[in-house]
Amino acid sequence: MPTSRDVARAAGVSQATVSRALNRPETVSQKTRERVQAAVQTLGYHPHSGAIAMKTQRTKTIGVVVSELSNPFFQEIFETLSQEFAKAGSRVIVWDSALHERDAIRALQERSVDGVIMSAWDEDAQEMRDILETGLPVVLLNRTAPKGSFDSVTSDNHNGGQLVADYLHQHGKHHLVFIQGNPHTSTSMERLNGFRAGLHALNQPSPTVLNGEFSFEKSFAVTRDFLDQHGAPDAFFCANDYMAFGVLNAVKAAGMSVPEDVWVIGYDNVSQSDWPILDLTTVRQGSRQMAQLGAQKLLNRIENPTTPAVKTILPVQLEIRGSSENAPFNHEN
Known part of the structure; x- marks a missing residue:
């Protein structure tokens, strides 16, 4: 089974660079990312997610909560989010709020995801208040929260x-x-x-x-x-x-x-x-612009957790x- 050392040797870079290219791709040049990805594909290398989480305190996993996945609007949102997070080296898990809202909250509490995109938000629900208490990165899409407590992207x-x-x-x-x-x-x-x-x-x-x-x-x-x-x-x-x-x-x-x-x-x-x-x-x-901006906001929030929340409103x-x-x-x- 190939290791990160094998990938580094094949790509002509250090193991540290391989780690950055896979876990924080924005910190290396596009040329280096391409060399590392080519070596990964050639060797069939698969990084161990548990080891990555232990080293970086990141799971490289993003949760997405939608209110009705059969709604074409949320299908477009999810497709775009998946593409944007894949570029950053993260995978996406989707939950339907009608069935799995508690699962999303548990994932945040257990730190099994790095952050959550919420496109379902009931202001009167206890589950929403539970999310506030986790203190973890959350971005709202097509929803806003009271008192500007989260980053959000919505239309006017x-x-x-x-x-x-x-x-x-x-x-x-x-x-x-x-x-x-x-x-x-x-x-x-x-x-x-x-x-x-x-x-x-x-x-x-x-x-x-x-x-x-x-x-x-x-x-x-x-x-x-x-x-x-x-x-x-x-x-x-x-x-x-x-x-x-x-x-x-x-x-x-x-x-x-x-x-x-x-x-x-x-x-x-x-x-x-x-x-x-x-x-x-x-x-x-x-919808696609909303999802792109939401993905960017969440990635920024993960890297800079203490910055003030920003509400973005798109024209209609x-x-x-x-x-x-x-x-x-x-x-x-």
Whole structure:
């Protein structure tokens, strides 16, 4: 079995350089990293993770907590995070918060991961408070925490809600329904608050609010119930695209048509949203940019654990498609 000494000899560098290239690749030149990686592949060398952790106090493992892995938005997030952490020589473990949130907390408490990316955050949950107490590196993606306690990367959710309010008002849509996710998550609250604020500024009534729980199935069910009891509103605005897909299916199941009978607008701009069969108008937030920035923040946090937390907010944009008749948006008004 090849050793790090064999890799050093083949690459023409010291064992210390091999260690840095594999464990802290940012500390060596790209040329040196390539030579070491070539020697590793040629020799079939596999560093012992336990030995690495003992030497460096690092596991080279990152945890990622998502709220619904079946949601295409989180699939895009996870794919990008995996790519970014692989560049830094770390592997990724993913947990679905609905099933494995305690596992993520235990991993932090036992120091079996170097840090965690959280894209699920319920401000009222004891599990979230437990994470605060670990004192270990945590970065929030698509979520914010109270009092700026963690680094975070999110989109301008409040402005996204306001954009939709302005757009619907421009086209005479006033009987509105908002499909929220978990009401205790920052994303759902901020998007709803922005939507309400935008409508209020236009002297329009607040929307009816239904709880889709960030679920395709639940959003389908609450939409179908609403349509059966009240008929079609002017428009549904959903706190994410995944729920909007449920709404589109519910409208069709009720024998109605989008956009002829009702408009549907989502939030995220996942890759499926511009498929012709869906053609969803949505608020675009850069999931891949968000994941790249989140990975950078966590790697920096691991290296510099005492620096102040920084909240990064990315701009949003309304993507107009067929679910709102491709009606133009004059953002200047």
